Amino acid sequence: MPQPLVVIFHQAPRDGDPPLTALLARARAALVRHQDLLFTRAGGRVAVVPGRDPRSGSHETFGERLARLVADEGVGTQGGLVVLGAGAVPLLTAADARRLVAVAASGAPVALTNNRYSSDVCAVGSAGVLRTLPPLPSDNALPRWLEERAGQAVTELPGRERLAIDIDTPVDLALAARIPGLPASLRRLAADEHIAIPRLDDLRALAADPHRELIVAGRSGSSTLRWLEANVRCRVRFLAEERGLRASSEFAMGDPGRPVGANRTRGPDAGALPRRHPRTTLGRLLDIRGPDALEAMVGDLGDGAILDTRVLLADRLGADEDAWPSAEDRFASDLLRPDAIADPWLRALTAAAAQAASPILLGAHTVVGPGVRWLLR
Numbered sequence: 001m002p003q004p005l006v007v008i009f010h011q012a013p014r015d016g017d018p019p020l021t022a023l024l025a026r027a028r029a030a031l032v033r034h035q036d037l038l039f040t041r042a043g044g045r046v047a048v049v050p051g052r053d054p055r056s057g058s059h060e061t062f063g064e065r066l067a068r069l070v071a072d073e074g075v076g077t078q079g080g081l082v083v084l085g086a087g088a089v090p091l092l093t094a095a096d097a098r099r100l101v102a103v104a105a106s107g108a109p110v111a112l113t114n115n116r117y118s119s120d121v122c123a124v125g126s127a128g129v130l131r132t133l134p135p136l137p138s139d140n141a142l143p144r145w146l147e148e149r150a151g152q153a154v155t156e157l158p159g160r161e162r163l164a165i166d167i168d169t170p171v172d173l174a175l176a177a178r179i180p181g182l183p184a185s186l187r188r189l190a191a192d193e194h195i196a197i198p199r200l201d202d203l204r205a206l207a208a209d210p211h212r213e214l215i216v217a218g219r220s221g222s223s224t225l226r227w228l229e230a231n232v233r234c235r236v237r238f239l240a241e242e243r244g245l246r247a248s249s250e251f252a253m254g255d256p257g258r259p260v261g262a263n264r265t266r267g268p269d270a271g272a273l274p275r276r277h278p279r280t281t282l283g284r285l286l287d288i289r290g291p292d293a294l295e296a297m298v299g300d301l302g303d304g305a306i307l308d309t310r311v312l313l314a315d316r317l318g319a320d321e322d323a324w325p326s327a328e329d330r331f332a333s334d335l336l337r338p339d340a341i342a343d344p345w346l347r348a349l350t351a352a353a354a355q356a357a358s359p360i361l362l363g364a365h366t367v368v369g370p371g372v373r374w375l376l377r
Helices: 019-041 062-073 094-104 127-132 139-148 170-176 184-192 200-207 222-231 281-289 291-301 309-317 327-334 344-355 372-376
Strands: 005-009 045-049 081-085 110-113 121-124 153-156 213-218 235-240 305-308 360-363
Touching (some): 005 062, 005 094, 019 045, 019 094, 019 170, 019 327, 062 127, 062 139, 081 094, 081 139, 094 110, 094 121, 110 139, 170 184, 200 213, 200 372, 213 309, 222 235, 222 372, 281 309, 291 344, 291 360, 309 327, 309 344, 327 344, 327 360, 344 360
Parallel strands (some): 005 081, 110 153, 213 305, 305 360
Antiparallel strands (some): 081 121, 110 121
């Protein structure tokens, strides 16, 4: 059996990184070391490849980087590869790694992922197909392209909710530290750095009170809503919006009436079908009333909230993260530290959440999606 390549895209910590950005890089580096061991023991050959650094000025997409890597490494003649990004699937088990490596070693036109519509880790049995990979903006859309464009058979690993947890921000690290199965090195890092989930006790008290109402808004889905309906006593106002913000790409989606596996002609407009600008209900209200009104808006609708601020930023500034406030600002916002935020709009929004009488938790996809059950259980 050929030894498949396991590619982990990871931007190493850099001198001069601001504190929270440096902390996240250290957490991801610890996770990469853990996953290197898992995949090596499973029979893979691990290559840690620098991820895209926005500060470098490079505009190379994930799809272009992976296609170039496959060509440079000569992968695909006899087998495949596994690809994931740093911070992804921190709860991956040895059994998961063995399944992924087995698919990557198969040489067959098959793929295995944690989520076919928003992938964080993907094994490709015949990596040669990736040489024609279009410029997908991120790895999230890779299985969809494989299935709908390249005609590969895609299946999913068991434990989809467990494998949906990512460490994309320091508050995600605090959340993951509460989940059994996280590598001990990451749990220690969260404890040593005193990274905690803001207002957690208040949110749990709200969830236990049948006379109160919790707002959950952002990139969440039906499985989270079902869990909330079965496991919290409060009422829930649930707004699922902009799912696929990062995973949707016209490069990955099949066209109606077009045979699966048929390639679209690449050119300046390839994959560039018209796409609606990201819009959210709370984002529209904030646009009218201003970020300082967040506490009042939440009070109008409920008694506390868990909010995905990335969809609010996409509503305001577009889906391209390069146009958003810095990663350091976003991380500080998640931890309700407005004084550490340079961007005026995000600072005002965060200050409103931090001073609110009712608990308001800000974050990214993990806190409103797969992480909710670990926040409130």
